[in-house]
Amino acid sequence: MNRLPAIDPQHLTDAQHAVYERIANGPRKGVRGPLAIWLHRPELAECAQALGRYCRYDSCLEPRLSELAILLMGRHWLAEYEWAAHKPFALEAGLAPEIIDAIRDGEAPAFNKPDEALVYRFIRELHDSRAISDGLYQEFIKVLGNDAAVDLVGIAGYYTLISMTIKVFEVPPPAGVMPELPTTLNLRITA
Numbered sequence: 001m002n003r004l005p006a007i008d009p010q011h012l013t014d015a016q017h018a019v020y021e022r023i024a025n026g027p028r029k030g031v032r033g034p035l036a037i038w039l040h041r042p043e044l045a046e047c048a049q050a051l052g053r054y055c056r057y058d059s060c061l062e063p064r065l066s067e068l069a070i071l072l073m074g075r076h077w078l079a080e081y082e083w084a085a086h087k088p089f090a091l092e093a094g095l096a097p098e099i100i101d102a103i104r105d106g107e108a109p110a111f112n113k114p115d116e117a118l119v120y121r122f123i124r125e126l127h128d129s130r131a132i133s134d135g136l137y138q139e140f141i142k143v144l145g146n147d148a149a150v151d152l153v154g155i156a157g158y159y160t161l162i163s164m165t166i167k168v169f170e171v172p173p174p175a176g177v178m179p180e181l182p183t184t185l186n187l188r189i190t191a
Contacts (some may be wrong), residue, residue: 003169007039015042023049027057032174033081034165048161055158059151061144063093065119069155071095072123075103077163078181084173087180104180118143122152 009031012020019042023031026049031039035052038045059066067090074082083104090100099116102109111117118140125132132140140149165171173179 002037002171004037004040006036012039013042016045018042019045019049022046026053028053033085033171034162034169037165037169037171048158051154051158052162055151055155059155060147061119061151061155063089064095065115065144065148066151066155067093068095068099068116068119069123069152070159071100071103072120073156073159073163075106075181076123076127077160077167078183079163079166080173080179080181081166081171082159082163083181084177084179106182115143119152122149123156126153126156 007016009020016039020031020039023035023045028035035045035049038048056066056070061069067086070086071083071090073079074086087100091097095116096112099109099111109116109120111120118136121136122132122140125136137149
C-alpha cells in the first residue's frame with residue numbers, strides 16, 4: 001500500500017494539473033505508480049517525467065537494450081512495480097524470456113547477442129564497482145558508441161529514481177499482477 005495517498009485528479013492544483021495532463025496525454029497514457037507519487041511535488045514531477053520520457057522513448061538505445069537495462073534496475077532495487085510494468089515491454093521489444101527469467105532469478109543470463117551482454121555487464125559492473133573499468137568502457141564504445149554509453153547511464157540514473165520512489169513509498173505492483181521478485185536482498189544476481 002502506498003505510504004502517500006493518491007491525489008484525486010479532480011482536486012489538483014494548477015501546477016499538478018499541468019504536469020498531470022502532460023503525462024496522461026503523452027506516450028505513457030496515464031499517471032500511475034511513481035509518477036503519481038511525484039505529483040505531490042509537481043516541480044519534481046515535471047522534471048522527472050521529462051527525463052523519463054527521454055530515457056524511455058527517445059534514447060539512442062533500441063528498446064530491447066533499454067528494457068534490459070530497466071529490468072536490471074528493477075531487479076537490483078527489488079522494485080516490483082517497475083519489474084511488472086516493464087517485463088511485457090521487454091518481451092515485446094524482443095528480449096528473450098530466458099534472459100528475463102534468469103535476471104528475475106538472480107542468475108547470469110546466457111546471451112546470444114553481444115550488445116545485450118554488454119548492457120548487462122555495464123549495469124552489473126556499475127552496481128558492483130560503482131565504476132566502469134577501462135576495458136569494459138572501450139568494449140562498450142566499440143560496439144555501441146559514446147551516445148549509447150551516455151544514454152545508458154541516464155537510463156540507469158532515472159530508473160534508480162523510479163525504483164527508490166517505488167521502494168520508499170511502497171508503490172504496489174499494478175493491479176492483478178502477481179509479484180515475481182524476491183522480497184529481500186538475500187537473492188543476489190550472480191556475475
